[in-house]
Amino acid sequence: MKFMFLHRAWRGSYVCAVFFLLAAAALSAQVRASDWPGANRAVDEAGGWKAYLRESQAAQAASQVTAFRPDRSPAHRAKTWGDFSQLVEHWLIVAMDAQPGLRPAIESLTRGAATDASWLTASESARAVLAQGMRVSQPLVEEVIAWVYAQEVHQRLLEREDLADIAWELARRMHAVGNLPLQEEREARLHLLEIRAARQKAEARLLQAREAIAQHARSAGVAVPTHTPAVLPLPPVPKPPADHGMESAAMGRVMAVIPRERRLAVSQRATHNPNEKPRARRGPLSPQPYALLRSYAALAQAEQQLRLAADRAQLLVEEGLAVRQVISEEHLLAYNGMLIGTPKLLKDRDEAMAFELEVLEALRDYWLARSRRDHQQAAVLLEEIFWGVAR
Amino acid sequence: MSQTRRSFLSLAALGSATLAASTVGRSALARLPEPVMQSSAETQAPVVPNAGRPYRPVVTLNGWTLPFRMNQGVKEFHLVAEPVVREMTPGFRAHLWGYNGQSPGPTIEVVEDDKVRIFVTNRLPEHTSIHWHGQRLPNGMDGVVGLNQPGIPPGKTFVYEFTARRPGTFMYHPHADEMTQMAMGMMGFWVTHPKAKHPLIDDVDRDFCFLLNAYDIEPGSATPQIMTMLDFNLWSWNSRIFPGIDALNVRLNDRVRIRIGNLTMTNHPIHLHGHEFEVTGTDGGPTPKGSRWMEVTTDIAVGQMRQIEFLADEEGDWAFHCHKSHHTMNAMGHDVPTMIGVDHRGLAARITRHIPDYMVMGERGMADMAEMEMPLPANTAPMMTGSGPYGSVEMGGMFSMVKVRRNQKPGDYTDPGWYQQPPGTQAYLYTGALPAVRQAPVSGGGTGAQTPSKGPSGQVDPVEVRVRKPNHSGGHHGH
Secondary structure (H helix, E strand, O other): OHHHHHHHHHHHHHHHHHHHHHHHHHHHHHHHHHHHHHHHHHHHHHOHHHHHHHHHHHHHHHOOOOOOOOOOOHHHHHHHHHHHHHHHHHHHHHHHHHOOOHHHHHHHHHOOOOOHHHHHOOOHHHHHHHHHHHHHHHHHHHHHHHHHHHHHHHHHHHHHHHHHHHHHHHHHHHHHOOOOOHHHHHHHHHHHHHHHHHHHHHHHHHHHHHHHHHHHHHHHOOOOOOOOOOOOOOOOOOOOOOOOOHHHHHHHHHHHHOOHHHHHHHHHHHOOOOOOOOOOOOOOOOHHHHHHHHHHHHHHHHHHHHHHHHHHHHHHHHHHHHHHHHHHHHHHHHHHOOOOOHHHHHHHHHHHHHHHHHHHHHHHHHHHHHHHHHHHHHHHHHHHHHHOOOO | OOOOHHHHHHHHHHHHHHHHHHOOOHHHHOOOOOOOOOOOOOOOOOOOOOOOOOOOOOEEOOOOEOOOEEEOOEEEEEEEEEEEEEEEEOOEEEEEEEEOOEOOOOEEEEEOOOEEEEEEEEOOOOOEOOEEEOOOOOHHHOOOEOOOEOOEOOOOEEEEEEEOOOOEEEEEEOOOOHHHHHHOOOOEEEEEEOOOOEOOEOOOOEEEEEEEEEEOOOOOOOOOOOOOOOOOOEEEEOOEOEOOOOOEEEEOOEEEEEEEEEOOOOOEEEEEOOOOEEEEEEOOEEOOHHHOOOEOEEEEOOOOEEEEEEEEOOOEEEEEEEOOHHHHOOOOOOOOOOOOOOOOOOOHHHHHHHOOOOOOOEEOEOHHHHHHOOOOOOOOOOOOEEEEOOEEEEEOEOEEEEEEEOOOOOOOOOOOOOOOOOOOOOOOOOOOOOOOOOOOOOOOOOOOOOOOOOOOOOOOOOOOOOOOOOOOOOOOOOO
């Protein structure tokens, strides 16, 4: 009985709730439906496509076109490369200046015409200076690259967020006049939130990258930068020649640089026993050439990484961006023919921006790989000087 | 949309070819008739027979009639099944399969009891056959591959022979890989004229014919999607879409017959403005006179033929179209959301910042699109287009006009131009004071009447339209 009572009570409240919901829904529908004639009147009063065109043309005049279409002309490549190099050089100098005595030492080493002989006869102290310079320069270059990249990603994500906001605003207006179900409006909202979160994450990374640079600035007593004056330049064309594989490259370099006799001599010197008659040995080399070999292998690996990064960057920049542009143009033409709607057109632009972020990542990886390769080249040179096998 | 003097000259050449073919020597008769090819998509004037029994020939809308030769009392035709490029409307070409240079193939005209021999040469990459839709004929001539005959292999010629036993309106199409070959445009019209005065077949002054067909050609491409079952995007008459379909030009008080065959995958309610007509014939032949009634729309089901007749006694340009409104549109996006009533103020400029050539469309309906004439994907017909004397006709697909003119000469099928309405016979703008209209309640079946717009609609707006066009491939002008 008690159960029945509760059950009945529950049923009653349920019925009340249903009535309430139906009434609310009817009221809501009426509110929305009552806006319908007004919505039609409003779009008529807005003046149609000519009025919107006027509005757009005014806005276009006021703001830049933000599409990421990097100029692939040699002049533009040279300019962006110049800006980027200057930026790196600036911060290298700042970093060197912050190391006590490092910059004067390097300048004294490299002053005048540095000949092969001078490098070959470099003293232990000179090697130490160079090694210290490398220890300082390599992370610094990577920090500069990360900073430029973070700045660009943040900028792209700001634009992507604006686009997502437009898409959501459009969805909201469509839903308001009954043209779009709530689910799709919410999906547009969720997409905006996701992009906003990604932008916030990128902002944090940008702050982090800027802080790394700022530390160098503070050490050197120069102004802390607020933004990078450069963008990641496009990789140079044509591509470097194809590699023959890491191991063969390393071995080839050893064979080219160290004549067989010299290798044997080094090997013998390292394992010299005055009682033992010098002889040509087969089998493993001494530890010193192994150290050289490891440097060569590391260099070959860095070159391999650079080549792969260059391939990826070339692919995305030289072909990918052009293909993406055609896709976007075709979307616009399809929109003109009412073959797709505005939401899909905005989605295409969003996808294009996502692709641009992929391109930026490839550019960053290319410049990182290039920096690491350059660093490894310097390391090999130092090893070669040490072992007396420099060319 | 107009027949030219050139098309009549080419017709004259065709007639000459027919005459020459009908008088060739015995040795030549032992060979295949030389196939006659057609390179134009314009309506060709009727071919008056030079041999055999006389008849009043038909006019095939945006098509032509295949010449024949008489060979010892047999009418011989030569159809060549082959890939063709069909201009479906100016600026839009389709890669189809057809006959003798066009899709659909040429109309075949014979007379009741004619002995007919049709050579069919296959220049397609796969086998084919021809089914003579609606004909009484020997079972082995019915054209169903595997059932009545083996397929005609590529490069081979088969011969069909039968007697045209009953007068009426017929069609022909492949019955081999049928869905593919029909989706690619392989079909044609056949008319068998009565051998003598027929009690159910009246004389007419003009006799038109055309096939209803449909394609699914992705905008920006040229070849139909052959696996499409129902969701076609181009609804055509004789593989032409408006504004590429010629008008049916007649003289005031002409008795007009229009024969229509449906080889699409759905029915078509064909509607004529300004006149009433009777259905005087179906797939089975002429209808009994007692079964006819006046109507303005007749539904033609899949695989059916209908012939309608009317007295063209009202001057003017009268719309003539399928009454399924999406069949009077060209390719459109089926997933495009409705934008009606969505105010874009403040948004258009923001979108333009990201997509510089973006233009707002659809918030007041779709008619803006026809007015704006924006560049489209290559080889794409605008969804709604066509210029009339008062602006865009905003149509596409299965739409044309019957143009009735007092001074159209008998036998003259040329386009007379736009009709000039006599003063006082055209809808006009009310310029008096408008009463205040109170907003109708939204529930209870109110009409939702609106107050008159105070906006700039209809005003001359001097905005300069600057449209940047993509420059990667060019040729993207859909208009």
